[in-house]
Amino acid sequence: MAATGTGWVLLAACLWGLLGIFGKFAQAHGLSPLEVAFWRALLGGACFALSALLRRSALPRGRDLLLTLLFGLSGVSVFYGSYQLAVRAGGASLASVLLYTAPAFVAVSGWLFWKERLGRRELAALLLTLGGVALISLGGGSGVQVSALSLGWGLTAGLTYSLYYLYGRVFFTRYDPQALYAVALPVGALGLLPFVEFAPKVPAAWLNLSAIALLCTFAAYSAYSFGLRRLAPTRASVIASLEPVVASLLATLLFAERLSAPALLGAALVIGAALLLSAAPSEAHPEGR
Template identity: 75%
Template sequence: MTATPGRARPDLLRATLLVLAAACLWGLLGIFGKAAQRLGLGPLEVAFWRAALGGGLYLLHAAVTRAALPRGRDLLFTLLFGVLGVSVFYASYQLAVRAGGASLASVLLYTAPAFVAIMGGLFLQERLGARELGAVLLTLGGVALISLGGGQGVQVSAAALGWGLCAGFTYSLYYLYGKLFFSRYAVPALYGVALPFGALLLAPLTTFSHKSGPAWLLLLTIAVFSTYLAYLAYSAGLKRLPATRTSVIASLEPVVAALLAAALFGEHLSLLALLGAALVVGAALLLSTG
């Protein structure tokens, strides 16, 4: 049975709202992370609790739905993803927030599509044509302009750029991992293994501090809203929307982060840095319409 046009429109609207919600929740991640760090938590502790609490929610979800967990070789790949896609990614993103600010970290995260284009050509035999090369050059130019532009409340340093690009690179691994496993296992089952393992690896590197009630509330908000619900909303929307439209909507994430960082923390990218940010997001959109 095919869906009628009248039924399809509400479904598309609902899917669009789900992806928009995911983009906003991800845009809040740097804001919540910076607020938690201002309450005395270190970047690695924020990353640890995001992985531990978010992973616990996914594991509970997988248990309730009786989703099959990865085994054998698939389990090994999932654990490796937990190392790079969780431990390194979560830590580098929070370190980028501390070093340069929430808005800068969010923009640099969107270098991920350029890394995807390069790795897709190297490892997945995907076409690396003029569009992909152009997007990579736009991304490089954008990062260069950001490094030269800076801004008020934004610290463009080697550490900020390095951690931000590391976050972009490790975030790009979600695409490669998803290509291999998202059609074979339920997302909560995969994240229910990868996130707790990532938290386990972060634990020895983390200095745990005494946490106030507001600090715990921020950590729970990051885990529930910017991790668990964000990925569920995005995956649900992606099932009913074309990948191109989904990517365009998701690119609102750094816009949300920049606006909130300006309002709450006084972060303002300079005009030159804003141009660089536009090039980075534009490169992501260019790849999404390929």
């Protein structure tokens, strides 16, 4: 049972690691980062809607619906857009690593809004995250553009991805997550629509967009969800931390992106901080990217 769960989570990590790769390929075909994010939200939302319909999952209503709509604008529109902008500005490997600042943002949010105590574990993780981002900023690398823009978009992606933890604390146990995504992703697509300039698309562009929606969004979430049914959340998070490793290896092979030694150390600190926080008993684990 555990071996099966490990396989599902490992598959999810590999699929999430492909997100920046497919995004970079799609952008190379003339699509803007925000158009890539738009189609990811729209096509991925259609997959979740069909799944929720087949499962006959109840949709959120009333106040829960309103909060889900707001989550769609922040956790989908801003998150999906900023991640693709980070890929364009700095590279797929850098964007993937900076995404793992999300648990640090969760710890700070819990302290600010829920009066949760910042213990030694949380403070150590925050220091590791800050030190890791500083080393990445100073280290750079070959084929990796470390700039205020790439760091800003990458950290924005990490911040808005942290909303999945916060939103999930309440709603992922109350509703079928696929039903929630069936609402949030189309709303996120609508939020992106005013900022998208649609480009002519060759078949290869549609292939990459479809891969992002089907593999990196719907299939990756489903695989991680299957894994969580068979593994403890902490163990699942440790396995899922392979995502930036997969992204970095592929970015090296396909785009000649290579983080310098100090930047690699910084990346290790950021991922280590995420793992440290994932072991905290109060930690919530998101079920999507």
